[in-house]
Amino acid sequence: MVSLGFAARLLGLSRVFLVVMAAGNRANAGGAQDVLESELDDARYKAACPEYQHYAVFPHRPLSEGPLALPYQRPSLHCRTFTSPLVEKVIEDMTSRMKDKDLTRLFENAFPNTLDTTVRWHVDGTQKKTKAKHYLIGGSDGAWEGPQSFIVTGDINAEWLRDSTNQLAQYQALAAKDKKIEALILGAINTQVEYMIESPYCNAFQPPPPSNIPPTSNGQHDTVHPAFESTQVFECKYELDSLAHFLALGNQFYAKTKSTAFLTKRWYAALETLLVVLDDQSKSTFNETTGKFERNEYTFQRVTTVSSETLGLGGVGNPLNGGTGLIRSAFRPSDDATILGFFIPANAMMAVELKRTAEIVGSAGKVELRKVLLARASSIETGVWEHGVVSHKRYGEVFAFEVDGYGSQILMDDANLPSLLALPLLGFVDVSDKTYQNTRKMILEKSGNPYYLTGKSFSAIGGPHIGLQHAWPMSRLVQAMTSDDDEEILDSLKAVLKTSKLGLIHESINVERVTDYTRSWFAWANSVFAQTVLDVAARKPHLIFGKDAEPYRIG
Numbered sequence: 001m002v003s004l005g006f007a008a009r010l011l012g013l014s015r016v017f018l019v020v021m022a023a024g025n026r027a028n029a030g031g032a033q034d035v036l037e038s039e040l041d042d043a044r045y046k047a048a049c050p051e052y053q054h055y056a057v058f059p060h061r062p063l064s065e066g067p068l069a070l071p072y073q074r075p076s077l078h079c080r081t082f083t084s085p086l087v088e089k090v091i092e093d094m095t096s097r098m099k100d101k102d103l104t105r106l107f108e109n110a111f112p113n114t115l116d117t118t119v120r121w122h123v124d125g126t127q128k129k130t131k132a133k134h135y136l137i138g139g140s141d142g143a144w145e146g147p148q149s150f151i152v153t154g155d156i157n158a159e160w161l162r163d164s165t166n167q168l169a170q171y172q173a174l175a176a177k178d179k180k181i182e183a184l185i186l187g188a189i190n191t192q193v194e195y196m197i198e199s200p201y202c203n204a205f206q207p208p209p210p211s212n213i214p215p216t217s218n219g220q221h222d223t224v225h226p227a228f229e230s231t232q233v234f235e236c237k238y239e240l241d242s243l244a245h246f247l248a249l250g251n252q253f254y255a256k257t258k259s260t261a262f263l264t265k266r267w268y269a270a271l272e273t274l275l276v277v278l279d280d281q282s283k284s285t286f287n288e289t290t291g292k293f294e295r296n297e298y299t300f301q302r303v304t305t306v307s308s309e310t311l312g313l314g315g316v317g318n319p320l321n322g323g324t325g326l327i328r329s330a331f332r333p334s335d336d337a338t339i340l341g342f343f344i345p346a347n348a349m350m351a352v353e354l355k356r357t358a359e360i361v362g363s364a365g366k367v368e369l370r371k372v373l374l375a376r377a378s379s380i381e382t383g384v385w386e387h388g389v390v391s392h393k394r395y396g397e398v399f400a401f402e403v404d405g406y407g408s409q410i411l412m413d414d415a416n417l418p419s420l421l422a423l424p425l426l427g428f429v430d431v432s433d434k435t436y437q438n439t440r441k442m443i444l445e446k447s448g449n450p451y452y453l454t455g456k457s458f459s460a461i462g463g464p465h466i467g468l469q470h471a472w473p474m475s476r477l478v479q480a481m482t483s484d485d486d487e488e489i490l491d492s493l494k495a496v497l498k499t500s501k502l503g504l505i506h507e508s509i510n511v512e513r514v515t516d517y518t519r520s521w522f523a524w525a526n527s528v529f530a531q532t533v534l535d536v537a538a539r540k541p542h543l544i545f546g547k548d549a550e551p552y553r554i555g
Contacts, residue, residue, distance in 0.1 A: 042078060049079035052117045053155040056504060056521040066102030073109045073503040074116055081119040086178040087112050090554050097545045102497055107533050109503045110526035114167040118523045121150040121211040124183040142266050143194055144210050149187030154523040157216050158204045158234035161192055162333055163524045165245040170530050172252045173555030185253050189262045192246050196270035199228045200277045201298050202236035221303040238298045240329035240346035241418050243274050247353035254360050263364055284322025300330060308336040308464050317341050321405030325383030333416040334465040340402035340410055344388040345418035348428040351381040389435055395448060398439040412451055413443035414463035415472030422478050431482055455511025458499055466518055470508035473499055474525050477532040490543055505529045
């Protein structure tokens with residue numbers, strides 16, 4: 001336990017800051033928080049709250065009663081960025097039944113982490129609108145109206161479309177019963193709508209103009225086409241899965257609430273923008289009639305010594321063939337550049353989400369649009385099966401990670417989602433599908449996947465983003481959610497638990513030394529852990545609740 005005096009000297013904290021930390025440390029295991037002295041009002045309390053990226057690197061009491069003695073890492077009640085009694089009820093329901101005290105503490109910290117720490121700005125739509133022309137992206141009426149939510153990824157003050165969708169996923173089931181959560185997720189959809197309309201090729205965004213939160217720089221020197229406004233875009237790497245995650249956020253909301261409140265004129269404009277991108281990114285590198293080179297609509301070049309951070313050949317990347325039905329993705333969900341631009345997991349995800357969106361707009365009377373979306377989904381799905389499945393001499397028919405339509409392929413998997421390992425979770429195949437099972441076997445073996453990393457302390461899929469020694473706990477969690485084997489599920493949970501000595505899930509772990517990790521505060525990973533435990537509670541309750549336990553499902 002780090003003393004408060006040492007923390008003050010280290011971080012230069014004020015007296016009132018220490019009172020806030022002390023209030024957090026006096027929390028009991030159930031999450032109840034002591035309040036500050038009565039003379040401090042709520043505004044002053046919030047102003048004194050520590051930055052969570054600093055708070056998360058220190059262990060806080062009370063410690064769990066298990067052998068790992070994991071710390072309680074939720075911020076003080078007054079320092080949380082969003083609260084919901086229903087979320088607290090889920091925590092109580094789960095933790096009162098879970099047998100492993102360390103696993104219990106990790107769930108207690110991880111399940112609410114997005115709400116506790118990453119809702120940087122939220123309005124529910126009832127506030128008086130401030131008139132300011134710069135709020136209207138492209139000068140279009142209706143921008144930034146209704147609920148809005150800016151969800152940061154954690155220790156970076158920016159919103160990734162992919163991350164924020166996954167961060168909110170475990171709360172979707174609560175939206176039908178909790179109006180606050182419903183407004184939060186509806187706001188997240190509306191905010192992503194504005195981002196999609198403004199810069200559909202970009203992956204990460206600055207705070208919305210109405211929030212009055214100042215933008216920050218990512219410190220890079222990029223040359224990108226189409227051009228973007230740096231006060232509204234944090235980074236502009238075109239990743240197909242970002243567009244799919246935009247659709248997924250609305251699709252999940254509808255699936256749990258049956259609400260079509262998000263189907264506004266602005267949302268339809270965003271969908272139209274997305275479809276234009278899909279059309280542009282399905283084109284061949286060379287004209288299919290004349291054979292002449294045709295420069296892609298999207299190009300990206302970064303001043304860097306890291307090859308995976310930029311695209312070669314003048315920012316275009318390697319050539320892609322036409323007539324495949326597949327959609328190009330310049331970057332992977334890890335933010336690393338693709339080698340072969342037809343990234344199969346993102347194409348699979350896009351096919352699924354287009355189908356789901358088609359049914360929603362169809363229910364809203366948009367019959368022709370439904371047909372357009374279904375046709376595009378079918379084309380992509382066919383492309384995945386015709387060009388994304390290859391024959392491996394050891395594993396048989398498997399899904400490739402990337403292809404180019406000419407016959408070249410990359411056989412591997414990366415920890416970030418979407419991934420080949422996660423194809424059943426995306427809804428693309430059933431977990432029992434033979435091609436998937438062959439692929440799963442391949443990517444969970446060192447001999448089949450160059451980024452399956454093993455060491456004396458941890459084993460899991462990693463990726464080039466961090467390096468050849470750091471595996472990602474996220475991939476081990478996906479392994480658990482795509483398994484029906486009790487031993488495999490428990491081994492995966494225990495492996496991740498042992499890497500989480502600060503009571504939170506890290507981005508990556510050195511497979512030889514768990515104390516060497518990246519990112520103490522990575523909300524997406526915490527959400528995936530919470531989703532995994534909830535999945536086990538529903539499918540395999542005996543593994544965490546004990547013999548003959550009844551399943552638990554939220555919502």
